[in-house]
Amino acid sequence: xxxxxxxxxxxxxxxxxxxxxxxxxxxxxxxxxxxxxxxxxxxxxxxxxxxxxxxxxxxxxxxxxxxxx
Numbered sequence: 001x002x003x004x005x006x007x008x009x010x011x012x013x014x015x016x017x018x019x020x021x022x023x024x025x026x027x028x029x030x031x032x033x034x035x036x037x038x039x040x041x042x043x044x045x046x047x048x049x050x051x052x053x054x055x056x057x058x059x060x061x062x063x064x065x066x067x068x069x
Contacts (some may be wrong), residue, residue: 003031
């Protein structure tokens with residue numbers, strides 16, 4: 001998925017190398033870095049939503065966004 005694509009793009013120079021890296025089941029450096037940045041960005045965006053409001057028909061804020069995502 002996401003980490004395999006990052007590993008392939010970051011670690012391979014030729015098409016064959018990229019495909020070989022992307023089919024490998026191990027997590028590489030580029031994949032780990034990309035996943036960490038993805039999680040940090042997602043948490044920051046959810047934090048911007050503000051305080052959670054849990055009312056029937058009107059759920060707002062970061063809490064409901066975490067459940068949906």
